Amino acid sequence: MPVHNVDIARIFEQIGDLLEIEDANPFRVRAYRNAARTVSSMGREAADLIAENEDLTSLAGIGKDLAGKIKTIVETGTLPLLEELEKGIGGELTTLLDVEGLGPKRVAILHKELGINDRKGLIKAAEAGKVRELSGFGRKTEQKILEDLGRVKEGRGRILLAEAEPSAESYRDYLKKVEGVKEVTVAGSYRRRRETVGDLDILVSCTKNSPVMEKFAAYEEVARIISKGDTRSTVVLHSGLHVDLRVLPEASYGAALHYFTGSKAHNIAVRKIGVSGGLKINEYGVYKGKKKVAGATEREVYAKVDLPYIEPELREDRGEIEAARNNALPELITLADIKGDLHSHTNATDGKNTIEEMAQAAKELDYEYLAVTDHSRRVTVANGLDEGRLREQMGKIDALNEKLSGISLLKGIEVDILSDGKLDLPDSVLRDLDIVVCSVHSKFNLAGDEQTERIIRAMDNKYFNILAHPSGRMLGKRQPYEVDMERLMRAAKERGVFLELNSQPERMDLTDIQLKSAKEIGVGVVISTDAHWGTNLNYMRFGIGQARRGWLAADDVVNTRSLAELRRLLKR
DNA sequence: GCCGTTTTCGGCCCGACTGTTTTCAGTCG
Secondary structure, eight states: OOOOHHHHHHHHHHHHHHHHHTTOOHHHHHHHHHHHHHHHTOSSOHHHHHHTTOOGGGSTTOOHHHHHHHHHHHHHSSOHHHHHHHHHHOGGGGGGGGSTTOOHHHHHHHHHHHOOOSHHHHHHHHHTTOGGGSTTOOHHHHHHHHHHHHSOSTTOSOEEHHHHHHHHHHHHHHHHTSTTEEEEEEOHHHHTTOSEESEEEEEEEEOTTOOHHHHHHTOTTEEEEEEEOSSEEEEEETTSOEEEEEEEOGGGHHHHHHHHHOOHHHHHHHHHHHHHTTOEEETTEEEETTEEEEOSSHHHHHHHTTOOOOOGGGTTTSSHHHHHHTTOOOOBOOGGGOOEESOBOOTTTTOSSOHHHHHHHHHHTTOSEEEEEEEBTTOGGGTOBOHHHHHHHHHHHHHHHHHOOSOEEEEEEEEEBOTTSOBSSOHHHHTTSSEEEEEOOSOTTSOHHHHHHHHHHHHTSTTOOEEOSTTOOBTTTBOOOOOOHHHHHHHHHHHTOEEEEEOOTTTOBSOHHHHHHHHHHTOOEEEEOOBSSGGGGGGHHHHHHHHHHTTOBGGGBGGGSOHHHHHHHHOO
């Protein structure tokens, strides 16, 4: 079983938690957490780097010791240190850290004083009234613990960006109307356009006597209030989503925006630069001694540490600060750069709208082109097209193109890659299409090298243009299939094939990290919506967010090209 | 445990809110 970066990161996270409960040196704890983050945001598998004898200590936050530990994990799948820690204090203990109000210190006390090892034990002790007797605990804490343990997974984990969007926008609009409110921004990972968000961080600037904090807590979607102060409050919505509000004066808005947009790692890195220049940076501003020297805008904050403005989507401490310093930040793609959508379905298969309706929807977005790419015959549940029905649809599209103005339809297909690497329709019909999108919808469980070879074999077909949703993952539902993505990218580049970034909110396939690799490798990316009805074409905004997180510029993306240029690129 | 034009030791980012305290530790972001 190959060991992936996520597996290594999980082990380091677990060690960080356990060490913290053991009250180890906090900087040692941080070192493990940093290493987890570094490993999980690498473009390449650590296992591959080791196989190639690369020096892991060149990675940020990885020294001799951790490099050795990574090697051990890759070779054995585990780590003696983790096993020791788990044997010492129990591996289940870290699940208690998820309980609201419990951190490492209190978990350690619960374990030491009451012998509690897991959630069950904690419930029992709390119900017996034993927890309140511990020093540092009390009646209220005990009550809160029981409430939180009793809640059925409410709001736990992250939700899709698209699921958070309606709440975020309506909350923002509501707060904007409150008396005295000047500006409202939903910051945090929402502003960084992460594919999932854990909570919403809303930032407000307002006049001194604005009732915004009261209004925030009184919002109709609020189920309960976790905390409420003068400048900061936290509530939970009926949906389970946690929302923080932070109120600041206008003169601090930029510093606060920077602070609450994160990521945490990016902020730490920026503050470190500040410290080295004798500056203190917090959410109120940039300070030289007692004197505030910046804070009204984010640009000001960056300028004080000699950096150009860094777009929110890049703020992950994945090299953006070094790039900024070297004036090498990419000019990120925007929605306005997109000239068309190259993956869409109609009611001929599992879409909901007619070709005309899809064309109309694309025209309303000012697109130059839309590719109609229904499923092929193997996908029987979607009523996939055989050659006859496809030819019929091609005829319809030709006729429609005569009629339509302002938009061109491309004749296409989303053809299945069969288990042997052949395509689900004969070349005799693929040849007559404008565009061939290819994807895997079966045999997800092949071994990694078999899956990789299956797909590369398919790419050998000269009509293969785009590999759709390349990893097959569904957020929260299905793991990506085993595949060597780097090999796929190189094979695609060699063959003039492009990789899709699928913008369906639960796909978001490729990931930000994979997109950055694609850019480095130089393989073209197509941002598509895989729309199954007209309004789905608007999912493009999610793909754009992901592409920006992957450092992509308009030039890196194929469907920013004019129709004429696109046609040339599609000829292999 | 990492790191280094303040280098091989001694640092390592910053503030708000709550509950338990009687001046603050723990948690959280």
